[in-house]
Amino acid sequence: MILRRYFDSMAGRLFLFLLVGVVGSSSLALGLADIRRKADLEHINIVRLVDRVQDLVSLINSAPKPLRAQMLSEGILGLRPLKGSERIVGPDPEFSRVLASRLDPSSRAQKAVPRTCIQPFRTSFYAQLSCWVISTRLADGSSIVLVALSPRTDTFDLPRLDPVFLSILTLTVSVLAFLASRMAAAPLRDLSRAARELGRDLDRSPLPERGPYEVRDALRAFNLMQAKLRDHVVERTRILASITHDLQTPLTRLRLRIEKVSDPALRSRLIDDLGGMLALVRQGLDYHRGNELEEPFVRLALDSLLDSVVEDAAEGGRTATLVRRSGYDIEGQPRALQRCLANLLDNALKYGGAAEVSATVEAGAVCIRIRDFGPGIPTEKLESVFEPFVRLETAQPPRGGVGLGLTIARALALKSEAELVLVNHPKGGLEACLTLRRGLIPSETVASQASAA
Template sequence: MKRLFARLAAFVGSLAGRLVLILTVGIAAAAIISLLAAEHARVHDFKRVQLDRVVASTVDMASRFARDPVRTHDLLYDHRILGARDAPIEWRTMTPDANLGRLLAAQLGARADARAMQMPHGSCFPNFDSFIRVAGMNDNMLPDCWFVLFRDTGGTERRMSIDLAPFRIPPSSTLDPVYLLLIVAASLALSMIVARFATAPLRRLTSAARAFSVTVDPEPIPEDGPREVRVALETFNVMQHRVREGFRERTQILASVAHDLQTPLTRLRLRLEQVADETLRERLISDLAATQRLVRDGLELARSSESREPWSIVDIDSILSSVAEDAAEFGADVRFVSGCGARTRVKPNALGRCVSNLVDNAIKYAGDAELSCGLVGSDLVISVRDHGPGLPPAALNEAFEPFRRFQGERSPSHGSGLGLTIARAQAHTFGAHLSLHNHENGGLVAHISLRIM
């Protein structure tokens, strides 16, 4: 349950989650308000039609009084006109309906002094007993009753009760819980679709930024979507291009410096050969050789972080077995112990150089190396293990720092301390992560972790 709440909180904290929440509340609120407005309009229309029927009946009775007032009065008093009856005089004490009065005045004329009011059923039908006269009838089935008072064309005051057939408004299901739940569910589904569609360019940008964080040679992002998103993607692609050009310019500068240093270093080597003191000559030549190795390793480090090699789908087992065979041909104790049968998208030469550097480092400090690979979840992990003394836990991350060397029984007397730094830089060129761990059975193991494509 805690994990579910944690994932829900993470989703709400994301841009997509906030869009879903805002859209769901907004769409549901707009739908409910629209339904309430429609319900209000429905009730208003029912009441308007009802009043129109009262006005029509009253106008008809007024025209009858204008043609034959005596006969109309007798018919009305004897209840022989359907829908109209003579009204008691005491009803005029009730509060009139101003809206209906204006409608009657507009039809009968301003001099008509028309007033009307809706009467309760008990006042209109005081002697009606629904339990005795009609089975199943109640007060809601009685006609609507209106008291109307006006003056005819002759100035005589006329009072009557207008009875209309029951005109009941059907009950509304607008606020039914099931109906509201369907509105919220539909709003949530639509909001999730809209949020996913709206954040798709941002997810591409996030993936590209993550890929750019592990390699300086990512593929450009397709620049499509809304105008603001296209501008952001275009800006990100420009940034990637400038960073790549900066790395390439740095590599070219270092390559030029290393190339230019070769000539004076060669001349210096020739001149050192002429030193008469043999002991001094050997020391100077050894220092010069160390300087040349340092220059070569620095150039290799610069080149390792910038690779224009194309991506390819390769068999990992074949690369590992090839590296092991090449090292064994030179007498090194290197074995390919287990494969994983996986094929993935990498830069083959960069992967080969990365594994070779790890093998060379293992041979230097431990005298042997074992290569293997395996699947851990959705990651492919390549392992290079030795049987040496390992490293202190605090030094596992420090080992990747440039010029960092650890002394031990088999530590070589030469080297620049750039081997692991170069290996990690090469791993980054194809989006892999390199880490060091002490093996539980002794020795050091390097893991190259990369996504399976």
């Protein structure tokens, strides 16, 4: 499964392409070089045989006539007279060309079956030889026919690669191909990781523009897109903040004038409508501040922060309890994390009537769970409620708000490098799960108690 996933990636495919390509081309090059080497050896062997024929012809031409017959019958090393049992296969153009250039132009060479050139037949021996039937002329114009024997050099089969050599070649090419594929795929891997993180943090640092020019162009385009998206979001939130801020003054004047309405029922309805408008203005400003909020990460005593948030939420008789502490400290943005937890707890109390808060450590992260005892949310809408101005008012009457509480909570969670999800509790109600992973260490209080024990 891991290998299949790796070879399905760009790095794996590039690695396989380089490995097969380099090993295959190296093996083919070695085979062609071996064929060329054997062809050169064949040519050298032909030249050497022609030298012997030329030496024999020169000796015969210079010898007295009584000795010529004896020399022809005995021959010299590798050359002997024709006996008639040799079976001709066909002409040898290369041998004939060299022979004609060194001796009489009518000289020619023909290939013969090696086993017919050796008497008696020895199969284990003739298979290693090549045989030619050579005809040429002497100085007096008489013709002679000779049989030439030589070790075989005309086999052009692909060479058998040495397993040790092939193993070393494969290992070396594998390492180089793996490093090359990682180096080639690294910019794309960084780009994909940056694209995933872009949705969580538009203010992240731009990617360094390095590498080949195609990669630099892609990175430059990505950084430009990020800058334009950030400018668009900033402009949108700034417009929202400006509108909501400017609405506060006329709404305040309107509240003062409503107090002068003599009809109590009408005055009550107008005040309720005005309260909804003021809530919209306040949440709009909170949404803007949540996007604009910039603060450093510091070490936070998580349990103390949870105690404070729960105590603030429980004011006014509302039921909010901290049922479990984590015993850990984290790194986070204090104001952002406090506002995120406050929004989640306020949402739980508003729609569930009561809330329980617990913090547990799971797989190297702190999971803060805020559970209410309300009707919950349909499973298909658990994600959509994080979108701005989305409100789920079904059977129960409207509870106020404009649908920005969970939107602000998730935006603040992302700023704290946390993950926020909603799930329906198995025993009823909705549960908000905030997962914090940065800088998780045991708190000093817990550590001191453990050392004392």
